[in-house]
Every structure is written in structure tokens, then in C-alpha cells.
Amino acid sequence: MADTVLAERRARADERPRAPRRARRRPEWVGYLPYLLPGAVAFGVVIGYPLLTNVYFSLFKWRGGMAPLRWYGLGNYVDLLGDDKFWTSFGNSLAMIVAMVLVPTLLGLVLAAVLFDYLGRRFGPRVASVLRATYYLPQILPVAVAGVLWNWILNSQTGALNVILRGLGVQTPPNWLGDPDTALPSVMLVLIWVQMGYPVVIFMAALQRVDPELYEAAELDGAGWWDRFRAITVPQIRPETFVVTLTCTVAALKVFGPIYVLTRGGPESSTLVPSYYSYLSFFDKSQVGYGSAIATVLTLVIVVVALVILGLQNRAERREREGV
């Protein structure tokens, strides 16, 4: 997407009449370099250097602090391959993608289309926008607050859910976050609750720019809601679907806060995710090299996944332009 924007911009730049030629032959843009300097320095110090240092640390065995660094080569990475917890954590990343990307995007598509193309037209835009705001509400509270609240609701002894269940006559309600079988689904449910409003808001904004006449023409041709959804809504908001998929997938791979406040990766690593595993290695187990290796692998996975999604998006856009 950035490609096309920049290509357009370049084309526009060529059309623009040139400023009066200077005596010096230095190109115009060089004069703007100083404005990039603070940003370049800041990024070098806060992102570039730490990122490389992290990769460097991953080649050592190091207990952190003043302890000596002992060269270990690619040993940490080899150890990772044989580490069940490492594989569990990335397996759980797939569950996070289901809970933070797949389900919210599908739900968001349907909800946005229902609000925009059905309820909005039958009950007025106010009804649609109140519902939209309701769905969005979990998005504005700090994720740690959401986690603490849900942690209490799902608490096996004093939590609201189990107190209600016991009141309904359930003798031994599940220990939602404390049982390895239910912990992951419970976390996923909380994440769906947190995440769902984001695609709804983005998709509804996207639908604003779809020509209403498209819908009206389709309706005159006798197309039902589902036909319109498939033939108009979904293709028209494809760019936004890609943006949502990309940002949510990256967020799902990085997820940390909810895991920290809900389960701390437990019980029995059933909700362990890569980011929490590296945090544990850094600050709990004092295996800095190992934690750095996990973080490095996670970085690579994120970059590759992001590139794949961007590639798919580019291909879809090209196909659309070619009218296939």
C-alpha cells in the first residue's frame, strides 16, 4: 500500500514545476536531512542498538547484571528447538491469533454489516452508533484493568461467574483459569471480548465510503442481505480487512499484558506465550541469553508474518486493478 502511495506522490512531484535552479548543484532534499537527524539518532539509540544487542546477548549464557557473559554460539537456539515450552508457547500463539484476529474479524464483519446495512437503515443511524460504541467500550480500558477484572470474575472460589453458577445449583463449577483444560479457552474468550470492537469500528468507518447506490441497485435486483454482504460489503472493505488482519495478528503474536494478569502463563504452561516466556527467562529465571533468543525468534516470526500479509495484500490489490 505504501508503494502505491509513494508512486503516486513521485508522479505528482514530477509534474510540479521546479523551483528556480540554485547555483549549487546539491539536490533539494539534502537540505531536509537535518530534520531527520533527531529521529534517526533516537531510533538508533532506542530501537536499533537494543535490537542488535539483544541478538548479541542471545549468543551467550548470561545470568544478567554483573555476571560474566559466556559464549554459547547458537546453543540457545539449538536448546530452543528441544524445549517443549518453547513449542507450546508458539502453539498458543495460534490460539491467540484465533481469539484476536480470526473470530473478531469475522464477527466484526458481520456486526458492522448488520449495523450499517440493516439496523442503521431500519432504526436510524443513532441506534447503530450506540451499539457500535457499546462494542468498542472494552477497547478503551487499559488491558491490565480488563485482565484484573476478568481474573476476579473467573476466580474459582470468590469470582462472580462461579458464585452465580453455584447459585444456579452447579455443585463444582470449573476452575476457569486454574485448570489446564479450561485456562486457554477462558483467556481466548476474554481476548475476543477485548478485541471485538476494533474491527467493528474500522469496518463501519470503511462502509461509509461505499456508494449507497450500490446497495440500492443490488436491492432492486432482488439481492437479499446475505447476497449484498458477500457481493458488496466484503469486497469493498477488503483494504481495511487487510489492515485489521495485519495489526491484530502482530498484536496477537506480541500479546503479554492479558497473559500476565490473567494466568501468568499457567497452569502447567497451558497459556504460555512467547513474549511471556522470554520475560520469565529474563527476569524470573535469570537466563538472559535464552530469553534474548526467544525474543529474537519472536521478532523474526512477526516480521515474516507481516511481510506475508503485506505480500498477499499487494497481490490482491494488483489483481483488483487488473480487473480479474
Place this chain on the structure above:
Amino acid sequence: MTVAADLRSTGIDSRYRRGAARWLVLAAAVLVGLAVLAPFGIMLLNAFKSPQDYAANGPLSLPSALYLDGVVGFWERTDFPVKLWNSVFISALVAVGGALLSLLNAYAIGIGRIKGRLWIVALFLLANMLPQEALIYPLFTMAQAVGLSNSQWSVIIIFTVIQSAFGTYLLSSVLGTFPPALLEAAALDGASRWRILWQVVFPIVRPTLSVLMIFFFIWTWNEFFIPLVMLTSNDTQTIPIALASLQGDRMMDAPTINAGSLVSLVPAVLFFLIFQRTLTRGVTAGAVK
């Protein structure tokens, strides 16, 4: 005529005012909304209910008497005003600093059209996607080395840069479409690049900048991982960290947890309500880019 205009102004087409199916769909959409609201409702019901009341009547009853010990207990135990100030201080400085850094970067990229800008934008985009775990340990040791361990300034500096990665990306494409005529007119008047930035570009992109600042403020406010690692003492921590660190405390009963959650989310909700309009516009802008 007036009726038709009325209907159009509310956006309801008279053709659709028929049938029972629409009520079913509305009921389903409202049900989803209620499911989303349920945890908030439970929180409100139990934030002002005494532990005895909770044990006797469960989470769904109205409190039999207004019980404020939960709020007071949370307020005092976390020293809430300090945490609130810390959160405001950090988020506000990041919002201003991040927007400023984004503007400078985007001025060079979008208006200066410096060479290799496509790659520079790609780098910024990439920086925005990096997991913070891949930066945290070096940042942690660097902060110690320069005497910024457990300092809010380390968090402010880090987030200013991280947030401005997104800001640079967004603002560069906004400035890429900046009307060239304005720039040329200013250049003909002999204005320097610095003056063009502040007297021509800045006033025009101010709405975008304010959206960015709201984003940066909320994102930084909600951040968890880096503040958790970098801010280790009670007097430096932010609200989310304070709330999370009370977890597992044996003194945390139902009213304290609920009151704590409530008190912690009030500033975020207030801020959201105040800036809602600007924000919805911003979400839209972010989506189309």
C-alpha cells in the same frame, strides 16, 4: 415534503419500516451489546458492596448499603493520586514529544522527499511492529548505565520513539499530499525551511497532530510491559501496574478489586468521552492509510 425530509434527516427509509424480522435482528445485536457490557455491570454492582453483602447475596444483587471501603482501601493502598499523576505525566510528555518527533521526521520524508524515503518509512513501520521483549533487556541495562533505572524519563524516552514510529508513517503520507503551491509561495517569499515548517505546514496539519497526540496519550496510558519492567518502585509506577501488582494480595477482596478496576478505568473513559469525536475521525484516518 416535510415528512420526507424528516425521514431522510434521520436516515430511515420508510420502505424499511415493515416486518418483524428487524426486531429479531435488533434483539440479537442488543444481546451482543449486553454481553459486552455484562462485566462492566458486574463491576459497578460490586464496587460498592461490602464483602459480607457479597458473600450473602452474590454478585448480581444491588448493594444493600453504599460501601465505600473498597474505593478508599484501593485509593490509599496504591496511593492513587501519585499513580494518577505518574500516568498523566508520562502519557502527556510522550504525546507531545512523539508528535513533535513525528512531525520532524515526516517533514523530511513527506515534504523534503529525501532519497530512500520508501525504505525509511518501511523501517519505521517495522519498528512499530517489533516485540518489546526484543528491546527490553538492552534498554534495561542501558537505563542502569546512565542512571535512569526506575526513572520515568526512561519510559518517556522509549515511548516517545516507539509511538513516533507510527506517527512518522501516518504523517509522512499525509504530508506527501501537501499542496505544493503553498510551499512554493512561501519559498518565493524567501522563507527558510524552518519557518515553512512552523508557519505553513504546522498550522495545516494541526488537526492530524492532535489526533496523533490523543492516540499516543491513550496508548502510553494503557502500556503495560515496559513500565512493568522499568518502573520498580511505588512512587514511579503507573495506574495499570499499580492495579496489577495488587493482584495476589490476600487483602484484595471483591469490593477492592472492583473499586480498583473502576477507579483505574475512569480516567481512560473520561479522556475517551472528551475526545471521542476527534478520535473517531482519527480511527478512520488510520484505517484508510
